[in-house]
Amino acid sequence: MDSRRAESFSDGVFAVAITVLVFNLLPIGSHLPLTMKLLGSYWPSYFAYAVSFLTIGIMWINHHTMLAQITRVDRPLLMLNLLLLLGIVALPFPTALVAGHLTAKPAGGQLAVVVYGLDMIFISMAFGSTWLWVAAHADSLGGSSRLRPRTLSTLRFTAGNLGYVAGTLIAAFVSAVAGLVIFGLLGVYYAFEHLPSPAPGVADEGEDSPA
Numbered sequence: 001m002d003s004r005r006a007e008s009f010s011d012g013v014f015a016v017a018i019t020v021l022v023f024n025l026l027p028i029g030s031h032l033p034l035t036m037k038l039l040g041s042y043w044p045s046y047f048a049y050a051v052s053f054l055t056i057g058i059m060w061i062n063h064h065t066m067l068a069q070i071t072r073v074d075r076p077l078l079m080l081n082l083l084l085l086l087g088i089v090a091l092p093f094p095t096a097l098v099a100g101h102l103t104a105k106p107a108g109g110q111l112a113v114v115v116y117g118l119d120m121i122f123i124s125m126a127f128g129s130t131w132l133w134v135a136a137h138a139d140s141l142g143g144s145s146r147l148r149p150r151t152l153s154t155l156r157f158t159a160g161n162l163g164y165v166a167g168t169l170i171a172a173f174v175s176a177v178a179g180l181v182i183f184g185l186l187g188v189y190y191a192f193e194h195l196p197s198p199a200p201g202v203a204d205e206g207e208d209s210p211a
Contacts, residue, residue: 001072001073001074001078002071002072002073003067003070003071003072003073003141003142005073006067006073006077006078006081007063007064007067010063010067010081010085011060013085013088013089014056014059014060014063014088016089017056017088017089017091017092018053018056018057018060020092021049021052021053021056021091021092021095022049023092024045024048024049024092024095024096024099025042025045025046025049028042028045044098044099044100044102044103045099045100047098047102047180048095048096048098048099048102048116048180049095049099050184051095051180051183051184051187052091052092052095054184054187054188054191055091055120055183055184055186055187056088056091058187058190058191059088059123059127059190061191062127062190063084063127066130066131066134067134069134069135069138069143070134070138070141070142070143071141071142071143072140072141072142073141074137074140074141076133077130077133077134077137077141080126080129080130080133081130083126083129083130084123084126084127084130086122086126087119087120087122087123087126088123090119091119091120091123093119094112094115094116094118094119095116097111097112097115097116098112098113098116098176098180100112102176102177102180109176109177110171110172110175110176110179112176113168113171113176113179113180114168114171114172114179116171116179116180116183117164117165117167117168117171117179117183118168120164120167120168120183120186121161121164121165121168124158124160124161124164125161128158128161131158159189160186160189160190163182163185163186163189164183164186166182167179167180167182167183167186170182
């Protein structure tokens with residue numbers, strides 16, 4: 001299958017997931033008189049929205065960079081990509097939990113952020129596995145041989161796995177807010193380029209590949 005078809009399908013899933021996030025903000029102020037104090041009291045909703053929007057947006061950028069390395073996708077890669085999208089499209093659910101329970105006592109906020117963290121761990125593992133498959137099978141997928149796994153590139157791209165585990169543990173045993181801050185900082189980390197740029201000509205070759 002042409003990699004563009006897989007990327008187009010994935011783009012649709014990313015778009016749905018990132019759009020659904022705003023649904024948590026729509027009820028704010030709809031049943032009570034609107035005041036600055038009321039708006040400020042919903043800061044957990046804004047915080048959760050910002051972290052999730054950043055996370056999904058940066059993952060979309062990196063997903064594009066990853067698939068731009070190749071011109072074809074095989075069945076195992078499609079399955080790995082589906083697992084990644086499974087975690088992405090589910091992210092609005094833990095986001096809603098965090099928005100509604102971040103400040104709940106005694107442990108509602110911690111549980112909400114732990115559920116959020118578990119989804120992020122799943123996404124991170126799926127993303128890392130997808131990248132490793134792309135790099136290891138670059139030749140058969142129409143990519144450049146220079147994509148073969150390199151220790152530094154792989155470590156930099158998969159380092160977030162440990163970060164998400166750490167954030168989840170901190171949320172569970174220390175502070176829900178601190179755990180969510182860590183997830184936001186990991187989004188900033190992945191905003192920087194950690195994957196190699198597509199080889200010249202790879203994208204062009206894909207333009208002439210059959211659909």
